[in-house]
Amino acid sequence: MATAKAERLLNLVIALVNSPRYRTAAWIREKVAGYGDAPTEEAFFRTFERDKQELRESGIPVQTDGADGYRIVAGELTLPELSFTPDETAALALAGRLWSTTALDRAGAGALRKIRDAGPGQQADEPDEFAAADLLQPRVRTGDPAFEPLFAAVRARRAVQFGYRRDPGRPPVTRTVEPYGLVSYHGRWYVIGHDRDRGEQRTFRLSRITEPVSAIGRAGAVRVPPGIDLMAQVRASVRQAPDRSATVLVRPGRAVGLRRSAVAVHSEPGITDTAEPGPEVGRLPGDWDRLSIPMSGLWSTAQRIAGHGPDVVVLEPEDLRTAVVRLLRGARAAGRPAGTERT
Structure with missing residues (x-):
């Protein structure tokens, strides 16, 4: 039987x-x-x-x-005795707990265990800051399905393939990437790497990966550029949307989430929608509230609005109106209800 x-x-x-x-x-x-167990010398050397x-x-x-000689120096496998203040110990414990619900759970727990073992012996009556920190439960969200396979690929230095949808209104495109690392920036996860299809370094947002991540090629094939600053790469490639606002009409009592974020609200009876183009242009019956809301991003704002279906109408800007119409038409073509987020 082959050895595991x-x-x-x-x-x-x-x-x-x-x-x-x-x-x-x-x-x-x-x-x-x-x-x-290797059948040939070549197979042995590969393994x-x-x-x-x-x-x-x-x-x-x-x-x-x-x-052709190899060894491991025992002294380099162990940590020297470490000493931390109570505050430092609590901070380390919190850092270990931070990853407890993610793919890094085992790695974080193992690192914390090594640090604990390398510390000085604890007296029976001394408080255990590591245990006390368990009362606090910080979390790092890694809910994107792509996180775990990408993390494994980064560790193994393997290339990956995945479907990537840059524009919600268009079909995904298959990308082949040599991943350098993963970065969390402003609440979102990104993978940075060499895009073989484009022939250059690119940054991809994990939430836009639409198909399962597949590792390709052999382990160790990816070479990370020396001295690369992944966080700086993400900051440089992720364009921050300029401060913009949108004007929308909302039926009374609807879209509570949009109302909370509104910077201005005006009630107006019988509003005329004069936007171009579309057969729906004309007078909107009933009472409406005119809201001015901040735009955190074109498509993220469009998705929030489209979820309210006919209860929200975009007056401006035009690119937001176009994006909402595209999402609503796509939902109708797919047979999904448009107003899935009404409140």
């Missing part, structure tokens, strides 16, 4: 840590359980290279003598 990968990696670490000298690849293939790379990415320093 995790068991093979553990066997390799134990063999190299306990060794008094460098061990050759031939010795590893013969002595370390799991590597003798061994992948395992070395994975150990190094996990923080385990596999050293080489420059020829």
Whole structure:
């Protein structure tokens, strides 16, 4: 029976840590359980290279003598004794709890455990700041389905493919990307990497990835540019929408969410819709409230408004009106009700 990968990696670490000298690849293939399963020498070297790379990415320093010898220095696997103030300990504990509902849960818990073990012995009557911090529950949201497979691809240095919809009114386009890393910016997650289809570095918002992320190619193939500042790349590529406002008509008692964000509200009976174009142009019966609302972004604002169906009408700007009409027509063509967010 073939040895499981995790068991093979553990066997390799134990063999190299306990060794008094460098061990050759031939010795590893013969002595370390799991590597003798390789049917050929070429298959063994492919497996061994992948395992070395994975150990190094996990923080385990596999050293080489420059020829064909390998070892792991035991002292480099452990932390020196650490000492923190109570405030620093609580901050570390909160940082570990921050990721507890995400794909980084195990990594965060493992890091916290190592720091705790490296600290000085705790007296029985001393408070445990790590345990006390469990009373607070900070959270980082990583609800995008694309987060976990992209995080795995970044760690493995593998390229990925996914469907990406830049414009909600258009079909998604397949993109092939060599991911460098993930960044959270202004409440949204982005992946930065080399876009093979465009031949340049690009930034992609995870919420716009519409199809499952598929890893392609071999692990370790992606090379991250040295010294790259991922946060700076996101700031430079994510264009902040200028401060804009929209004027909309809302039926009385409807669209409470829009009313909360409105900077001005005026009640007007019997309003005439004079916007162009469309057969619906004409006098709007009944009483309406005229609202001035801030626009955080064209399509995000259009989606908020379209969810209220006929209870909200856009007067201006024209690009927002066009976007709302496109969303409503798309919903009607798909057989979905337009007013799914009425209040």
